[in-house]
Each structure stands twice: as C-alpha cells, then as structure tokens.
Amino acid sequence: MKWKAALQGVKGALATARQEVKAKQILNRPSHLTSSISPSRSRMFIAGTAAIVVLGSTATLVATQVAHTSSWLQVYRSGQYVGLVPNQSNVTLGMERIADGYGIQFQTTSVHENIPSTYNWHETASFPTQAVVIQLDDKPLVYTTSKPAAQKVLNDVKQALAPKVKGASHVTSQFVGHVTVAAVTVGIQNILQADDATRLLLHPVSSQIAGRSSSPAAMLLKSSDESRQNPLQPLLTVQSVATVTKTVSVPYHVTYVDDDALAKGDEKVVAAGHNGNEQDAVRETLENGKVIKSQVISRHTVEQPVNEVVHRGTNSGVASGEWVWPTVGTTITSPFGERSLNGGEFHPGVDIGVPIGTPVYATNNGTVISAGWNSGGYGNWVEIDNGGGITTVFGHMSRVVAQSGQTVSKGELIGYSGDTGEATGPHLHYEVRRNGTPVNPMPYT
Structure with a gap:
C-alpha cells in the first residue's frame, strides 16, 4: 500500500503546483518570466521526480497528454484577462498591428489547453471593448464610443439630411424606421469616433477611413438590407x-x-x-x-x-393669310402704272403672258360679284369681292367657270385665259382694287 500513498502525494503536489501557477497567470506574472525557482516550483519538481521514480508509467501518461494538447496564449489587457488565442505567429502579428494602431498594451502567457471547437477566439484577437451600436430596425449600422457620441452622430445625420425648406412656417423631421442605440461589446476595430461614424452613415462609399478599409466597420456595408445597397444613398433616411x-x-x-x-x-x-x-x-x-x-x-x-x-x-368669302398667283405663267408683259406706249395711258393692273386656255385661279377667298362678258373692254371676266374693301378682277378670259354670287376659295379654278375684249394678244389681265381704286396687284399675289 506504500505505492498508493506515494501516488496520492504526487497528485497532491501536482494540484498545489497547478493552482499556484494559475494564480500567477491571473496576476499577470507568468511563471516562465520568474528568474528564481519558487517553493511551489521546487515542490512540483520534487513531486514530479518522485512520481517518475515511483511510477514511471504515470509520467509517460502525463507527457503524452501534454503532447496532444493545443498550444494557446492567454491574453491580458491592462492586467485583466481577456481570453485565449491560438499560439500562432500570424495571429499574434495581427494583434500587434491592431494594438499599435489603437495604442493598446497587452500581454500573453503560453498554456496548453483542450479548447472546444465552438470557442470563438476571434473576439479575443480583436480586443473586445465596450461600445454603443446605432441600429436600424434592430440591425447594426455603425459602432461608436459612447451613448453621447451616438446621439451626436444621429443629431448630425438628421441635420445633414433634413432640408432647409424656403418659405416653411413649420418643419418636423424624424428618421424612417426604428432607429435605436444600445450598449454592446465589440472588437475595437469596429468602433468609430463620432465624426467618422457620421461620414460612414452619410457617405457609405466615400467614407474610407485611413487604415480601416478592411476593418469590420467597413464590412458593415456589405450586411445592409438589399433596399439599402445603393452605394450613393445614406444608410439612414430622414423624413421631414x-x-x-x-x-x-x-x-x-x-x-x-x-x-x-x-x-x-x-x-x-x-x-x-x-x-x-x-x-x-x-x-x-x-x-x-x-x-x-x-x-x-x-x-x-x-x-x-x-x-x-x-x-x-x-x-369663307373673305380674304385671309397669304395671297396666291392667279395662273401658272409668270411673265409680265405689261406692268401696273403709266404705259410708255399709247400716249402714256394708265394701266390699272398687270398683264401676264400665257397661252389661250391656261387655268386661272382665285387669288384669295371671296364672293363672285360678276362673271361673264364685260362691255368695258375686259371681255370675259370675273370680279371677286374679297372683303375689307378689296376686289380682284380677271380679264380677257376665253372661258369663265365661276358664277355670280358664288363663294370661292383661295386657289379655286374660276376660268381660262384668252384674248377676248380689247386685247392685242393672249394674256391674263389681273387687277386689284381697294375701295374701287386700282392699286399695284403685286403685293396681292
């Protein structure tokens, strides 16, 4: 039975040594940094030696257990235990970069532990810190340092998005949706100062804060609602x-x-x-x-x-708008006014040289006053009252189509040219009278 007593002594010595080492770790006095051998370590050494001497198989079992236990680092910040992270260089380097960027002091102690696979060591690596989250409909938008800072962010965002309405006698503004603030613990990389948080909410794309483009704060944009994925839109909406x-x-x-x-x-x-x-x-x-x-x-x-x-x-019998030319020919054989031949007699219209049988048209709307033979030298003629004191005359026609009393429209056929009456050859005599006095017809063509 002596070996059982010896075994119990070994177990007790090991337990005592472990408790003392754990106490040193919590007080941020890692045992591997102690220069002298403490009594507890001496007892642990003696007990371990005794155990190997008495029970070599037990020592082999302990060594096997340590070999199969993962190496972790206990992390302390300002003397307070934070948690465990894998004892890996990429993890510690990442933590050192964060610590340098945010002015954090931390210490680590190496341990061998069996940690459940569900343990989230990433929270420890990001240095969990008390903060305040601004939420929309219970979904986080941005983290800031305190409730007063969060309130300042919301006030600044509301002031930026609420319009200055010209001529308004009363304006009320409020956020669309359920906007709340709440205390949380998050990795320090997520936490923004008030001004940075304001810029992030107002300008999601342009708010690239120096040194934090890949931080969890920037990643918040990727988890927004589909209705808020337009990068040009603020993350909050103010209704006024x-x-x-x-x-x-x-x-x-x-x-x-x-x-x-x-x-x-x-x-x-x-x-x-x-x-x-x-x-x-x-x-x-x-x-x-x-x-x-x-x-x-x-x-x-x-x-x-x-x-x-x-x-x-x-x-419909009154002239309107532009006047039209009375026939298809355009050659003026005798103009309006005094003639140099025939003793300088006055010519009250214009003669248009056209072959016999050329169509003649009304130059504007009007009512036919006379149509047929004229004994005053015009031969077959048509006289139209165009209204406003204006009448138009078409003489020397071979045949008349229009009839007295008929209302004619601008451009309507009224007869055919000829050489009847006192004519020296085939032509159309076109004449315009204002209140019975002949005037130059060219403005009426």
Whole structure:
C-alpha cells in the first residue's frame, strides 16, 4: 500500500503546483518570466521526480497528454484577462498591428489547453471593448464610443439630411424606421469616433477611413438590407414634413366668339386676358430633402384671372393669310402704272403672258360679284369681292367657270385665259382694287 500513498502525494503536489501557477497567470506574472525557482516550483519538481521514480508509467501518461494538447496564449489587457488565442505567429502579428494602431498594451502567457471547437477566439484577437451600436430596425449600422457620441452622430445625420425648406412656417423631421442605440461589446476595430461614424452613415462609399478599409466597420456595408445597397444613398433616411406658403399663378381662359366679318380661319383678340394668382398653404413630405408628396391644405385668391376674348372668323368669302398667283405663267408683259406706249395711258393692273386656255385661279377667298362678258373692254371676266374693301378682277378670259354670287376659295379654278375684249394678244389681265381704286396687284399675289 506504500505505492498508493506515494501516488496520492504526487497528485497532491501536482494540484498545489497547478493552482499556484494559475494564480500567477491571473496576476499577470507568468511563471516562465520568474528568474528564481519558487517553493511551489521546487515542490512540483520534487513531486514530479518522485512520481517518475515511483511510477514511471504515470509520467509517460502525463507527457503524452501534454503532447496532444493545443498550444494557446492567454491574453491580458491592462492586467485583466481577456481570453485565449491560438499560439500562432500570424495571429499574434495581427494583434500587434491592431494594438499599435489603437495604442493598446497587452500581454500573453503560453498554456496548453483542450479548447472546444465552438470557442470563438476571434473576439479575443480583436480586443473586445465596450461600445454603443446605432441600429436600424434592430440591425447594426455603425459602432461608436459612447451613448453621447451616438446621439451626436444621429443629431448630425438628421441635420445633414433634413432640408432647409424656403418659405416653411413649420418643419418636423424624424428618421424612417426604428432607429435605436444600445450598449454592446465589440472588437475595437469596429468602433468609430463620432465624426467618422457620421461620414460612414452619410457617405457609405466615400467614407474610407485611413487604415480601416478592411476593418469590420467597413464590412458593415456589405450586411445592409438589399433596399439599402445603393452605394450613393445614406444608410439612414430622414423624413421631414413642412408647411410652405406658395404663390401660384392661375391661368386665364380664352373665350371664342364667331365673327362673320372675319375670314374663316382668322382670329382677332378683342379683349386681352391675364393670369390671376393665389397663395396656397402646402404640406410637403420630403425624404432626405426630396419632395415625395405635396398636399394643398388651404388656398387664398389674391387676384382673379381675366379671361381673353377672341373673335374667330367664319366667313369663307373673305380674304385671309397669304395671297396666291392667279395662273401658272409668270411673265409680265405689261406692268401696273403709266404705259410708255399709247400716249402714256394708265394701266390699272398687270398683264401676264400665257397661252389661250391656261387655268386661272382665285387669288384669295371671296364672293363672285360678276362673271361673264364685260362691255368695258375686259371681255370675259370675273370680279371677286374679297372683303375689307378689296376686289380682284380677271380679264380677257376665253372661258369663265365661276358664277355670280358664288363663294370661292383661295386657289379655286374660276376660268381660262384668252384674248377676248380689247386685247392685242393672249394674256391674263389681273387687277386689284381697294375701295374701287386700282392699286399695284403685286403685293396681292
């Protein structure tokens, strides 16, 4: 039974030694940094030696167990135990970069532990820190240092996105959705200062904070709702409701009156119109400064509009618009005015040289006064009253088509050219009279 007692002594010595080592680790005094051998380590050495001497097989079992246990680092920050990370160079180098960038002091102690596969050592490697999260509908948008900082961020974002509405008598603004702040513990890389957090919420793409482009804070953008994936849009929406007074022009109406004294198609303004105006109180709903809804809630007329009165011609027998040339020929054989031949007699129209049988057309709308033979030297002629004191005469025709009393339209066939009456050869005599006096017909062609 002596070997059992010896074994119990070994186990007790080992347990005591482990407890003392663990206490040193918690106090940030790693045992491997101690220069002298403490009594506990001496006892551990003696007990271990005794165990090997007494039970060599037991020592082999302990060595095998250590060989199959992973190597980890206990991490301390400001003397406080943080957690475990794998004892790997890439992990420690990454932690050192974070520590340098954020001014963090940390220490580690090597241990051999069996850690469950579900243990999340990444939280330890990112130095978990107390912070405040700004959330939209319970989804995190950005982390900042404190609740006052978070409130400053939200106030600055609201001020930036709420519009300055010109002429508004009352404006209220609020965030769209359920915006909250809450205390959390996150890796220090996630935490932004208030100004940086504001820029991230307002300008998701352009807010590339120096040294943090690959940090979890930047990765927040990738986990936003699909409806917020437009990189040009802020991550928060501010809805504003403003009551605005606007002066609105009220258009006048046009009243048309038929007038048989005017040619069909002509219009004449007899009373000019002008717009009125009114003042409207308008409730506008805006999102991030853009109007999405407008509603008139009251209206006050300042000046009534004055309607315009326009006479619209209905007389198809009255000249209107441009005049047309009376035939297809364009050669003037005798112009309007005094003739050099025949004793300088006055020629009241123009003679257009065309062969007998060339079509002759009305040069404008009008009513036929006379059609047929004229004994005054015009031969077969057509005389048309074009309205406004203007009459047109077509003489020396071979045949007349129009009839007295007929209403003719501009360009309508009225007969054919010839050499009847006092004519020296085939031509069309075209004449224009204003109030019975012949005038130069060229402006009426």
